[in-house]
Amino acid sequence: MMGASLLARLEAWYERRSASLNSAGALRKAAWLVPFVFGLLSVLLGQDDGWDMKNYHLYAPFAALHGRLGFDLAPGQFQGYFNPTLDMLYYLLVQALPGPVTGFIMGALHGLNFVLLLAIGRAALPHLPAADRCRVPLLLALCGICGVGFLSELGNSMGDNLTSLFVLGAVWLLMHRWEALPAARGVGIALVAGLLMGLGTGLKLTNATHAIGLCVALLVVPGAWWLRLRLAFGFGVGVLAGMAVTAGWWFLKMWQLFGNPLFPQFNNLFRSPLAAQIGVIDNDHLPRSIWEALAWPLVFTAQFERVSELVFRQLIWPVVYVLCVVLLVRLLMRRSGVPAGRERFLVVFFVVAFLAWMKLFGIHRYLVPVELLAPLVAWILLHALFAQARARRAAGWLLTVCALTVFPFGTWGHTPWASRSFHADVPAFARPEQTVIVTALVHPPSGWMVEFFPRPIRFASVGDGFPASDAWRARIRAALGERSGPHYILMQGAKNYEESRLAQRIRWADMLGLMDDARSCARLHKITRKVRLRVQLAPAAATPPGKACTLELQPKYRRDLAAENADIRARADTVLARYGLRMRQEACITRNAWIGAEPMPYMLCPMAPVSPQP
Numbered sequence: 135m136m137g138a139s140l141l142a143r144l145e146a147w148y149e150r151r152s153a154s155l156n157s158a159g160a161l162r163k164a165a166w167l168v169p170f171v172f173g174l175l176s177v178l179l180g181q182d183d184g185w186d187m188k189n190y191h192l193y194a195p196f197a198a199l200h201g202r203l204g205f206d207l208a209p210g211q212f213q214g215y216f217n218p219t220l221d222m223l224y225y226l227l228v229q230a231l232p233g234p235v236t237g238f239i240m241g242a243l244h245g246l247n248f249v250l251l252l253a254i255g256r257a258a259l260p261h262l263p264a265a266d267r268c269r270v271p272l273l274l275a276l277c278g279i280c281g282v283g284f285l286s287e288l289g290n291s292m293g294d295n296l297t298s299l300f301v302l303g304a305v306w307l308l309m310h311r312w313e314a315l316p317a318a319r320g321v322g323i324a325l326v327a328g329l330l331m332g333l334g335t336g337l338k339l340t341n342a343t344h345a346i347g348l349c350v351a352l353l354v355v356p357g358a359w360w361l362r363l364r365l366a367f368g369f370g371v372g373v374l375a376g377m378a379v380t381a382g383w384w385f386l387k388m389w390q391l392f393g394n395p396l397f398p399q400f401n402n403l404f405r406s407p408l409a410a411q412i413g414v415i416d417n418d419h420l421p422r423s424i425w426e427a428l429a430w431p432l433v434f435t436a437q438f439e440r441v442s443e444l445v446f447r448q449l450i451w452p453v454v455y456v457l458c459v460v461l462l463v464r465l466l467m468r469r470s471g472v473p474a475g476r477e478r479f480l481v482v483f484f485v486v487a488f489l490a491w492m493k494l495f496g497i498h499r500y501l502v503p504v505e506l507l508a509p510l511v512a513w514i515l516l517h518a519l520f521a522q523a524r525a526r527r528a529a530g531w532l533l534t535v536c537a538l539t540v541f542p543f544g545t546w547g548h549t550p551w552a553s554r555s556f557h558a559d560v561p562a563f564a565r566p567e568q569t570v571i572v573t574a575l576v577h578p579p580s581g582w583m584v585e586f587f588p589r590p591i592r593f594a595s596v597g598d599g600f601p602a603s604d605a606w607r608a609r610i611r612a613a614l615g616e617r618s619g620p621h622y623i624l625m626q627g628a629k630n631y632e633e634s635r636l637a638q639r640i641r642w643a644d645m646l647g648l649m650d651d652a653r654s655c656a657r658l659h660k661i662t663r664k665v666r667l668r669v670q671l672a673p674a675a676a677t678p679p680g681k682a683c684t685l686e687l688q689p690k691y692r693r694d695l696a697a698e699n700a701d702i703r704a705r706a707d708t709v710l711a712r713y714g715l716r717m718r719q720e721a722c723i724t725r726n727a728w729i730g731a732e733p734m735p736y737m738l739c740p741m742a743p744v745s746p747q748p
Contacts, residue, residue: 145527156269160340164272168279169245176241176289177234180548181730184290185443185579186213188729189599191291192556193581194218195225200283202584204391205592207610208648209573210581211599215397217384220337220524224291226600228555230349233730235254236555241289243296244722247506251275255510257309258476266526270513273533278507280537282446286545294502300376301344301503308348309476316357321368324352328369339396339475339502347487347504351479364747384732398601408609410601419496430492431455441498446544448510450536457515458485461665464519477514484511504551509533549732550634558586558727561738566590568617571624572610572741573597574709575702578626583727583736592617593624597709611713620740625706627700627724627735634732639669640685655683656699699724699737 154160168342184191190210195218197203197210214215255271260268280287308315311323331348334706335341352366385395398409405411414741419441421427431451433443438448440634446584469556473481487504493589513534516525563569566588576599584593594610602610643649648658659671662685672686707717722739 142168142349145476147531148530152269152273152683153265155264155272156267157578158268161256161272163662164275165249165252168248168276172245172279173238173242176237176244176676177551179289179545181233181236181237181732182290182547183549183729183732184292184546185577186546187291188215188582189579190216190581191293192225192228193584195221196279196585197288198222200585200589203387206584207592207594207606207613208600209584209593211576211579211595214581215388215392217339217381219380219384220293220296223296225276226644229327229471232553233555234551235287237551240291242266243299244284244288245279247284247298247302248275248279249280250299250306251506251510254302254306254309254480254507257306257312258480258510258514260476265642266387274510274513275433277533277537278506278672279375280540281450281502281505281508282448282540282543283499283505285540285543286444287499288545289388290546290548292499292546294340294499297334297338297341298503298506300337301341304328304331304334304348305480305507308352309479312479314478315355315365316361320361321364322383324365325372325375326370328374329376329379330333330371330372332378334376335379335381336377336380339493340497341503343490343494343500344483344487344503346490347483347485350486351371351483354478354482356475358574359540360494393610394405401601407605408603409606410587410603414494416497421492421496427492429455434498438498441496444544444546446498447539448536449539450505450512450533453532454484454508454512457512461515461518468746472575477518480507481511481514484508509536512536521550549730552728554728556582556651556727556729558583558585558736559725560586560588561723561725563588563591565618568619568620569612569736570617571701572614572621572710572715573624577626578629580624580626580736582729583624586727596713596715601707607713614713614715623706623715623739623741624701624737625737627737628695628702629734630691630693630695631732632687636669636685636687639667643685644681648685649681651682658683658685693737703737703739710741716727718742 161369190213191737192208194214194216197206197214198218199222210512221326224236224240227239231239243272252271252275255274259271284295307323307327307330311320314323316545327348328345331341332344334343349366349369352369353362355365388397389395392406392408393399394404394406394409396404397406400413403412419432419500421433432455435448435452438445472478477510484504484507488501491501491504513525513529515534516529519525567590569591571587571591571593572593573593574597574598579599587593592612592613596610600606643658648654648661655671660672661667668688668691670683670688672684674683676686677684703717703719703722707719710716717739718741719739722737724737726733728734728737
């Protein structure tokens with residue numbers, strides 16, 4: 135009884151506090167404020183340090199703009215041959231602007247997803263009561279941008295948050311012009327929506343699942359069957375046209391260079407001699423059985439590593455899944471009605487896009503556009519299952535819990551800012567026009583460093599990050615044989631990010647006066663015992679002059695970087711042996727490159743002359 139009373143008081147407080155959001159003015163302010171806030175949040179997160187950025191998001195546009203597509207041999211691994219058009223924006227921004235400015239621009243652009251979510255919510259729920267007409271779409275949009283996939287990529291170069299603007303733009307256009315779809319001009323609206331979707335799909339082909347979902351959803355638009363088919367056909371034509379605009383030039387280039395417009399993927403269809411005869415390269419994230427597929431949202435929520443390299447917390451997918459199952463059961467029992475009109479259209483799009491994603495990719499970050507819509511879909515499903523008051527109350531509690539669960543959210547990696555986003559200390563080369571630099575290891579990637587070396591140097595990957603064929607390996611051997619050398623191998627050195635965090639915590643402790651005397655050191659010791667800072671007080675012998683104490687890493691966070699570097703060189707040498715190559719480890723040098731203000735050591739080792747091949 136007491137718990138029910140507390141909930142009632144919380145709900146009453148929330149109703150009062152959110153009442154001011156129920157106005158057109160509040161929507162306009164939010165549409166301006168939220169992207170700005172996301173720009174600031176991106177700056178607070180820091181410089182993008184993600185694996186994909188280091189592998190190909192910088193290398194691919196650099197190679198395309200500097201004529202290196204046939205010159206280098208996959209230093210960005212197989213991903214280096216993805217369409218670089220999307221990455222051009224980030225690459226040009228970091229070339230022209232200080233790092234924090236680039237971060238703000240990217241974060242603000244990503245924040246525009248909120249504006250589209252707000253517009254979609256208003257279009258999808260036109261019959262809300264007057265007290266909720268503005269407030270509910272606003273709150274649903276806020277819940278949407280609390281999606282863990284979206285937040286994890288905020289301000290970075292991965293592309294899902296940018297291309298989602300095209301996906302959501304297509305959804306909004308169809309819902310905004312809903313009443314006109316049955317008319318003669320409806321096919322034109324579908325064509326333009328398809329064009330938007332196609333632009334996003336051409337930029338990132340993983341959006342094809344959303345194109346499939348929206349095309350199928352057009353088949354449930356009210357009207358005669360031929361009208362629905364006409365809309366779906368017009369949409370499909372638009373998708374192809376949009377893809378031609380953003381990806382056509384790249385498909386043609388790949389066809390001319392390698393005989394496969396999607397090189398090296400789907401080579402089982404195009405059969406380029408320069409890659410292995412395989413289809414989709416990364417299929418490790420798919421369900422392993424029909425039983426897993428039937429409960430996939432529950433499975434990957436419990437074992438998030440099945441759909442992501444990083445483990446995030448989220449509850450929105452099991453919530454939507456359970457609601458869909460309950461609605462399906464009640465429909466079969468004829469105890470619930472099907473959502474009508476725009477709501478049915480949105481639910482069909484959501485479900486079909488998810489199923490297509492589950493079949494083709496299974497990688498969580500490719501779900502960003504539909505995950506942004508998940509709170510709105512949950513609202514629709516709840517109102518299809520329950521009376522308005524009960525559904526509204528359940529949605530409020532469920533979606534609030536789902537939104538809060540993701541915090542604090544994880545990211546794909548950031549470093550402190552510097553004015554120059556990326557640079558490197560590169561040695562002089564006596565004969566760069568006769569030099570080849572090879573990379574041999576998939577992790578960590580080295581593609582981002584290619585642009586810092588002299589342009590005449592040719593780069594080639596001899597590792598397992600590319601599905602090489604005999605003809606491709608012959609190209610690598612020919613590149614090494616055509617140049618007299620010296621040739622080198624480039625390896626990323628071992629890096630302990632905790633050491634940088636230790637230095638930052640020492641600076642903060644010093645600024646706060648926590649290392650000045652015995653009393654302040656006792657306070658610092660107490661803080662390190664209660665807060666998970668991964669540091670502890672160092673022995674007195676390590677204390678610098680003028681200070682009473684200092685910090686050191688806890689033992690479990692210390693690493694033997696020299697031993698790790700030796701292991702890196704040994705593993706790379708094993709890969710080189712496949713090509714009859716050997717590094718001269720005694721001549722290796724170690725230098726630094728920088729991502730933001732964070733130094734990234736790399737090793738450059740000369741290689742022994744190429745051995746004759748049998």
